[in-house]
Amino acid sequence: MRRRRARALPGDRVRPPFTGAQRFLLAGSFLITLGSFAVLPYMSVLLHQRLGMGLGAVGFVLAVASLIQFAGGVVAGPVAARVGLRRAMLLALALRTAGFAAFVPGLTSPVLAVGALLLVSAGAALYLPANKAYLVAGVPEAGRARLLSASGSAFNAGMALGPPAAAPLVLGSPGALFACVAGLFALVGAGHALLPPEAAARPPDAAPAAGTQGPGGRAAGLSPFLVTVVSVYAFMFFQHYLALYAVPRTSAAFYGAVLTGYAALLVVGQPLLAERVAAMSYPAALRWGFGAMAAGMAAIGAGGHAGIAVGGALICCGEIVLFLKNDLEALARSASAPAAVFGRQRLAAGIGAFAAGVVGGQLYGAAEAAGSARGFWAVVCLQCLLLPSALLLRRPARDRTGPRAEAAQEVPGP
Structure with a gap:
């Protein structure tokens, strides 16, 4: 008896395979x-x-x-x-x-x-x-x-x-x-050298990704470049100063295990969460991403093996959401070629990392001098809570549109 081919339902999404x-x-x-x-x-x-x-x-x-x-x-x-x-x-x-x-x-x-x-x-x-x-x-x-998350997983595995x-x-x-x-x-x-040449320009007729609102939408006032600077700035406190805090309180072996688990979670979690992140609005991604980072910094400040391990996992989730969403938004909002967009994103990451190094060294030194390294993580947690609010509040009033304005934007122009 011949098997009947299953019919695709209207809501089904076909994921095209990666090319060679x-x-x-x-x-x-x-x-x-x-x-x-x-x-x-x-x-x-x-x-x-x-x-x-x-x-x-x-x-x-x-x-x-x-x-x-x-x-x-x-x-x-x-x-x-x-x-x-x-x-x-x-x-x-x-x-x-x-x-x-x-x-x-x-x-x-x-x-x-x-x-x-x-x-x-x-x-x-x-x-x-x-x-x-x-x-x-x-x-x-x-x-x-899906492609950018797979790329991130490959880089993090290496x-x-x-x-x-x-x-x-x-x-x-x-x-x-x-x-x-x-x-x-x-x-x-x-x-x-065996790869086929590809056009560098972004396809002009590409439809916006799910959850992305173009110029004039409610999230248009958020600059992906600025959000990337702030995202990397917040993240690098964890990257630069966890060793100073964790090794004396646990052990070098435990710190290494936390980093290994962090990398494994990135490799597995990025592809699994890619579509959910793409479907989020930009403000929602900021709230979830910075919220996870804030909770992670607070958990690390609580100290102990469990606090540091849980804190690392939460910060990893924040990194997945923010870093991927920033790249997607930067691509969707720019008419430049993707290589130029990703180059500017790298510059933004460098600025954020530099700022975190300058501020973090002074801040951690002051916390240690006061006899409370946990205070460092409390301040960083507070920054993670305040930064997304500052980014969302800086949107100009014309970008905080309501349903009537969004509907008006759908009317074709002359």
């Missing part, structure tokens, strides 16, 4: 981040202990490298517009391959090592915006959340596995490690 090029980019994103985080987290140790650079010089070099990696993202848009997304990625991977290869002779020369690090940072600044733009090129806005994979080699045989990483980047770059 998209699957390759997702796999490449994992390998690229795996290779990068096999060495970059140990850079301060290599520069200080192996090459004898002073800590002040090391801090300055790392600050410059971070500035290039984040602020340099704004160059990705013009470069991709001129040479195309595939060639932009190839150029970025060539820079990173050359940088990691230069570390092999650079292990005996501080000048070569610093130059190699700056090459790697320049390649990272150019690659990520072009990579994300290629992923979403020609994809309707409703499908972008970030989690890179440091422990390289730990046995990074101090004993760093030359062999850098040679392997350079070879990995060369292979991934060769694969990129």
Whole structure:
């Protein structure tokens, strides 16, 4: 007896499979981040202990490298517009391959090592915006959340596995490690050369994604660039200062387990929550995302193993909501090419991270001097509660429209 093919119901949504090029980019994103985080987290140790650079010089070099990696993202848009997304990625991977290869002779020369690090940072600044733009090129806005969340999972998986994979080699045989990483980047770059070229421009006829309100809608006054600055600013307090707080109160092993669990939750949670995040309005995403971060900061401040673990999980949920929604909104609201949009988002992230580093150091020092490190987390929690309110209140009055105004916007113009 022949089986009858099930008929699709009106409410069913068909999810198109990823293309071969998209699957390759997702796999490449994992390998690229795996290779990068096999060495970059140990850079301060290599520069200080192996090459004898002073800590002040090391801090300055790392600050410059971070500035290039984040602020340099704004160059990705013009470069991709001129040479195309595939060639932009190839150029970025060539820079990173050359940088990691230069570390092999650079292990005996501080000048070569610093130059190699700056090459790697320049390649990272150019690659990520072009990579994300290629992923979403020609994809309707409703499908972008799934791709960007999968990309985020691939990057976070590489970030989690890179440091422990390289730990046995990074101090004993760093030359062999850098040679392997350079070879990995060369292979991934060769694969990129086989990708089909893609148009860098955002499709002009793409429909708005679910939950996204365009210019003139109630959320139009929210700037994704500014929200990204504030989101990263709030998040980086956790990133920078959890170790200082958690290790003395628990153990280094427990802190490592929290970071591993955090990475695993990101990898699994991002794709699972992608469609829900895309369907949220922007104000709702801010309330949920910053609310989760505030609850997480409060839980960490409560102290103990359970508080730190629960706090990390809540902050992870906040990161998933805010970071993905910011990228989706930035794409939906801009007429620029996606590479330029993602480049500006990288710049916003860099500004937020820099501000958190400056403010957080002073704040944590003051809390410790007062004998209450928990007060630091209480202040950060309060910031997470107040920031979304400030962002929502700064919308101009014309953007706080009611049903009558929204209905009027649907009337076709002349």
